Amino acid sequence: MxxxxxxxxxxxxxxxxxxxxxxxxxxxxxxxxxxxxxxxxxxxxxxNLSARALSGKGTGAIALVVSDIMSPVWNILAGGACDAASAASVPALLYCAETDADYLDRVLPEMISTGAAGAVLGLHLSEEAQRKTEASGLPAVLAECFPLAGLPAVYSSRYDAAREAAAYLQQKGAKTVVLVTVPGFDMAYNKGCADALKDTGARLRVLTGPNTYQAGFALGYSLADELYGPTGIVAVCDGQALGVQHALQNRGVRVPQDCAILSLEDSVLATATYPGLTTMSKPLYRIGAKAAEKLLLKIKGQPVESECLRHTLTVRKSTL
Amino acid sequence: MxxxxxxxxxxxxxxxxxxxxxxxxxxxxxxxxxxxxxxxxxxxxxxNLSARALSGKGTGAIALVVSDIMSPVWNILAGGACDAASAASVPALLYCAETDADYLDRVLPEMISTGAAGAVLGLHLSEEAQRKTEASGLPAVLAECFPLAGLPAVYSSRYDAAREAAAYLQQKGAKTVVLVTVPGFDMAYNKGCADALKDTGARLRVLTGPNTYQAGFALGYSLADELYGPTGIVAVCDGQALGVQHALQNRGVRVPQDCAILSLEDSVLATATYPGLTTMSKPLYRIGAKAAEKLLLKIKGQPVESECLRHTLTVRKSTL
DNA sequence: CTGAAAGCGCTTACAG
DNA sequence: CTGAAAGCGCTTACAG
The missing domain is CATH 1.10.260.40 (lambda repressor-like DNA-binding domains)
Known part of the structure; x- marks a missing residue:
């Protein structure tokens, strides 16, 4: 060179x-x-970016941390952030951290050592982890993680998504709405559904299980016995939603006639199934891209604000 | 610090x-x-890795280039490479390049400029692109890309996968095997199927279309009219396979009784469907991880060889 | 508008 | 076994 x-x-x-x-x-x-x-x-x-970094300017490289790049959800967020970084021609460092501890003990020090100019944090971080990140001095913006400390975030509202999903199903005739979620998940989903059904006469049931197709399938199988009247299911993840759907269909329940299903994600799974899965889609690509753009601004010293991006309803065939 | x-x-x-x-x-x-x-x-x-880089040792950072991190296939490869990098505690730079031109004109120079110690190339690269990479002096190893120049590769054999898939379907009773592939894709798929059926009395049909669920669905719809006798489908991608499957089922064709389906990928899509999709699974995670490990060796100056990793047959419900 | 010099934080011959 | 010095390739006050 x-x-x-x-x-x-x-x-x-x-x-x-x-x-x-x-x-x-x-x-x-x-x-x-x-x-x-x-x-x-x-x-x-x-x-030579290393030389430039050393003499003051920084490499400009930003770190991209997600809980799991192999998930068909986080990879979309990473894609958005990666594209934004490459549009600004700054290198992007990829890190995966499944737990808070791994993030704090391994990834955060590594990012600093590597000389990352900042980080897009695309994973669920506890308040403590958020505080420690801020205390480290590394500029960071959260992506699809609710801001609990001073870090700015780009995220979508789970409460709104759940509320609108439940309201949609109720308006389409559901007398019972079943929320299928994951133990330990954000209670905003529960609250959103509950608020949507308040004073409508429709009732809410909550079912929980692991975030997998298999777990959804098991849930759906037992649910089939307890279905009375028009029902709508709000599933927090696509995998679960499909598991439930296929189990119900297997048990002779017609989707969407007897039971409508709506997922709050919108991964590849939603389109690659028949009938297509209706979703309240999180704008993950845009969240990733916006988070990276805000980070770049923040690195330049400009003030940045948190921003909540709207989800969009994509009606396919699993609802009426 | x-x-x-x-x-x-x-x-x-x-x-x-x-x-x-x-x-x-x-x-x-x-x-x-x-x-x-x-x-x-x-x-x-x-x-400070920048300082270390400048004074001779290099940052040790390796670049990870994939055609699209948002694909549920390439993200697995990236995950394997990312984990291997983090196990060796070297930073991983993520790049996406959809075309040869983008790779050559943008990504390759950027990697060099950033001071990457080497690159895992997880995308389809023409012979010319491979040659130019080698000429650049940047240590690189190909991942799931056939070696056409001097670069070492870790990949799986498409010919073998297709051959074994077709043989499996034929042995299960298929009199016609339909290869569903993408225009311009590796002809090894075609050859593998043809060789498997040679002298068996079974015949081979080849259908092509874009690598999407929708395209597969359209293909499956028209295929339903032309099905005579026991048929087996070998699809090159999961999306296509599912599209074909759902279209056939929609037209009253029973899967797997009337028509068995086997995909040569093995993404999340294969498990999140009912009945589950039988696949000849590419070991993408291991390919990514191994490619990164070999790269690290190569960077240290050790000689590395290309390696072909075996696929494995995962029987689910779309075949007998 | 341009140049000479110092310095960023390391590593690595070269002495001792 | 350890230290003093040079150098990696840039950027940026400081002079002019």
Missing amino acids: ATLKEVAKLAGVNISTASRALNDSPSISAATKVRVRQAAEELGYRP | ATLKEVAKLAGVNISTASRALNDSPSISAATKVRVRQAAEELGYRP
Whole structure:
């Protein structure tokens, strides 16, 4: 790789002039800039980011941490953040951290050591983890994680999604709404459903199980025996939703006629099934992208605010 | 962040001694090593990777390039590579490149500029792109991409997967095997199926369409009219396979009794459907992990060989 | 508008 | 076994 020194030599200027020309400093004559740029072009010059980092500017690299890149949900968020980073031509470092402890003990120190300019935090972080991140001084913005400390976040409202989903099903005729969720998950889902059904005469049931297709299937199988009258299911994850759906269909329950199903995710699973799964889709790609954009602003010292992005209802065939 | 200088001061040694102690140089007394390490621990010292990179060692960061992190296939490969990198505690830079041109014009120069020590190339690269990568001097290993130039690769055999899939269906009674593939895809799939059916009396049909559920659905719909006798479908991707399956079922074709379906991927889609999709699964996670491990070896100067990893047959309910 | 110099935090010959 | 010094490739006050 050509270095700045060689570029400067070819352009016949001092290395510091070359540096300024390439960084578009206002105190450099247009003629010089042109000359230096041509030289850089000719040599295929690419700045060494490590050197740049060391001399003050930082590599500009941002870290992207998600709980699991292999999940068909977090990978979308990562995709949005990655695209935003590449649009701004800053490198993106990928980290996976499944637990708070792993994040705090391993990932956070590693990010700092690597010289990341900031981090997009696309995973569920406790208040303590959020506080410690802020205390570390590393600029960070949360992605699809509710802000509990001072860090800004880009996220979608689970409460709203659940409330609108339950309301939608109730309006379509459901007398019973079943919320299928995961033990330990955000209670905002429960509250949203409950609020939507208040004073409607429809009742709410809550079923919990692991976030998997198999668990949903088991839940659906037993649910089939207890279905009386028009029912709507709000599932917190696509996998669960499909498991429930297939078990019900297997037991002779017609979807959506006897029982409608709506998921609060919107992964590949939602479209690759028949009948297609209706979803209140989280804008994960945009959340990832926006979080990265805000991070870049924050790194530049600009103030950034938290932002709640709207989900959108995508009606497919699992609801009326 | 504490610097090496502060650690050295606290340990009462010269900075170069501190550096060597931390890097476990053989020419440092055990007692000194202990002292320096305690000092580092006490200060929460973390080496500045940019500085290290600049002074010769490289950041050690490896680049991870995939065609699309949002795909439920490539994200698994990325997950394997990411885990391997973190096990070796080297940072992983994530890049997405959908085309050869984007890879060559944007990603490759960026990786070099960022000072990546090497790259795991988890995308389909033409011979030219492979050659240019090698010429760039950046250590690289291909992941799930057939080696066409000098770069080593970790991949699975498409020919074998297709051949075994077709043979399996034929043995289960299929008189016609339909290969559902994507225009422009590797012809090894076609050849594998053809070879498997040679001299069996079973015939091969090839249908092509985009790699999507919708395209598969359309294909399946028209295929339903032309089904005579026991048929087996080998689909190159899960999305297509499911589309075909659902369309057939929709048209009254029983899966697997009238028509068996086998996919050559094994994404989340395969398990989150009913009946479950039988697959000849590519070991994508292991491919990603192994490619990263080999890359790390290659960076250290050790010779590495290409390796073909076996797929495994996962029988679910879409075949007899 | 441009140049000479210092410095970022490390590693690694070179002495001792 | 340890220290003093040079150097990696940049950026940025400080002079001029």
